[in-house]
Amino acid sequence: MTTTVRVPGTTASFTSHPWVRFAVRRLARLVGSVLILISAAFLMIHLIPGDPVRSALGPAATKSLIDARRESLGLDDPLWQQYLHFLQHLFTGDLGTSITTGLPVSDVIRDRLPATVQLAVAAFLVAVLIALPVGLAMGVLTRAGRRPRTELSFTSTTVILAAIPEFLLAVGLVYFFAVKLHWLPVAGRGNMSSYVLPVISLAVGPAAVLARICRVELLAVLQTDYLRTARAKRLPAAAIYLRHALPNAVTATITLGGLLLGGMVAGTVLVENVFGWPGLGSTIVSSILAKDYPLVQGVVLVYGVGVLLVNLVVDVTLALLDPRSTIRES
């Protein structure tokens, strides 16, 4: 996606500014990705073998009911016309009507989205707040091959934690903390305590990966020439680590952390189902099982846009932290 987009009516010096070029390039990529996402969500219904309305309403549905529903969904129009309608409705915020409940899809999403966002953001913050200090501390402790046993136990612990999928961890946590110890609620969304288990289930895996990346990045930065320069300036150790090593180690960590956040958005689907969390994750699964395709379409769009926005935020943060990245990309 390195096509240069010329913005009409701007001066040459303006478009040649690296920040403007970065913004234009990044926005072009976002628009391209969103268009592909929308097209994929639209085509999803048409890729399903057979008649989606027939499969949604079941074999008992009468032909007249199916025909009526097909017409209300506009499924008998030519494909391009349906696509245009789909885009048109999308821009007015109309995502269609749920087949099973008859409610507007946008209402369902508005209802359910906050719970999912809360869960994902809380888990991301917890993961970062645990992973960065742990990873950096491990990096400092195990630099240049020091403390090989600490390194081994850190690496093996994080490998194992990262390999446990969030829904298995969730089941294990529910068993110990809710069923056995009765410390925390088994499921549902209520007061603060109901957040603990879902958030931990979501955060542990990414935190383990992030801590490992963070350590490796710090070790790499500690070996750079510019860190030697900082030492040659005879700065105190704290200044060397905090001012020179940390920002550069964190830059790469954030890139990968962003990918993890994207994965976390997806992880909510499974965790919500374990905890009966009233978010989009349980909605998408129940709607897939119920073959409620307009609702599936809407939720897929929301998840997809969410992931794209996360990636955008990551890229912009990265550009702010490391001015080279705006240039490097070209």
Next chain:
Amino acid sequence: MRARWIAVLRTPVGAGAGVLLFAVLLLALLAPLLWSHQASAIDTEHLLEGSSAKHWLGTDNLGRDIFYRVLVASRTSILLALVATLIAVVMGLALGCAPVLLGRRAGRLTTAVVNIAVAFPGLLLALFFAVVFGVGAKGAVLAIGFAGAPSFARLTQTLVAGVAERDFVAAARIAGVGRFRMLLRHILPNIAEPLVVNATIGAGGALLAFAGLSFLGLGVQPPVYDWGRLMGESLNGIYVHPAAALAPGVAVVIAGLAFNLFGEAVAKGFGVPAMIGPRLRERSAETMPAATDDDEAVLVVKDLYVSFPGPITPVRGISFTIGKGEIVGVVGESGSGKSLTALAVAQLIEPPGQVRAAELSFLGAPLLGRLAVRSTAAARRRLLGTSFAMVFQDPMTSFNPTKRIGTQLAEGAREHQGLNRRQAMARAIDRLRAVRVPAAGRRARQYPHEFSGGMRQRAMIGMGLMGAPALIVADEPTTALDVTVQRQVLRLLETIRTEDDVAILLISHDITVVAQVCDRVLVMYAGRIVEDLPASELATGARHPYTRALLAAVPDLDTPLEEPLAVIAGRPVDPAAMPSGCAFAARCEFAEDRCRSEDPSLVSHGPDHQVACWNPQGTAAWQARYLGSESIRTGQL
């Protein structure tokens, strides 16, 4: 190839993961044959029971034994995961190779689509495809396969791009080999290995993803069961019957880990193994503390050693003194220990490297050993921070890329000279001006990547001038620069010396550079100083055969162009296998028996001239060849 596999299986992780993977695969093969009867036997007298002698992990709602069900479910779980992985790899391979087969335009399009698809988490893609392919085992296999394809496509693209740049592919292309044949014969065999390794890791991921889909009810449907379905169905009964939900979970994690760890062990074994050398034994570094006899000396180095675990000792007992305002050059081939000497005197050798010396003192203050204890670490840091400047070889990498040049200069002054932010920045701009950086005020606000190499090296020197330096240690300061910029930087260093009376230790592999600007030259070979002489004597009075060989290797305007350039025959000594005699003996045309058995020490050969050689040269014939050779003095290449 086979040896590497054996090596992988010999590592603890590789062996453990290999055994685990073998056991998991064996279980998947045998369990349904052996226990499918027990797993499906309905025992109506024991419904939903806890663990007992008869049923280890209890029974489900039809009284079926959970332990056996978990064992038997292994085949379905693993088989489906492997099929999904196969789909992902084949599709990824097709997408990744598309640029080779379809040509530029179509290739670009697939690359762009893959790049966008890769940005979405696998589970979301799997859910999307699960809708398209329908709920059930077949749909889930296809969904997970399709969802995994983008990352394998990305991997294939990277691998193909790496192979396509190699010579044999270019040769095949020029020879007119067709695209398809090229892919089959030349590219695929070379990317197969990393692809298979990553597929193993991917199979672990597919296993977990499949368990996820089945857990959600989107995967295998009754009466077929896999680990995910067993878990999903027993989740509601977790209060009364936790084992039923936990046991399949444990099975999934173990099987997933087996694939993951084995893949990663193989990947690591086929790459470069991370070696941690044995720890260096702490040696008694303290020798006789010698008092500084020369108050004028800026830097006194006596019997300096630098060693690393191995153990190897690349710097072996060197001594020299640098007087006020003196420029001392250190020359030698790569690996002669000259840069390590520079880092050692600057106290910048990092563990596991070790520095010891009979004396290492700067401006009369001991930096090393027992004497250094008298001064506090903070005082030493301040002294070095204000009076001891470093200039490194590569100006491109020696600045922090994320900070402005001015900030990086100002930092040390704020730390050591107690200046506030504004004062320090003003000083930084003033110093940039002093090293002739044009538009210093604007330049100070720029980032390193906005500076050219020569400008960065000026800024680096300016950083050293932030305090009031008594010594600048410049480690190959001009090596990374082009010739005209080299001269500017050297001239700048000379100016600073004359204007501020700063001593300079100039490390270089380029004897012409050293001859050009230095007062005195130290010639290093294999971690020792082999000759210490005034730069003015270099052209005519060098006595060590190595020094002479270095000089003879410099081409000048009289060098006949039709003859090959002079080189020093043989290779530098391996620091891990130091000979007992003179280290240069193997390459020296004057070497005698004594040279091979006894190591010569540095002894005086006239005023200000020391040579470590049993057979110092000084014949008229040699002098005649180089007498009046202006090329060395003026440093023209």
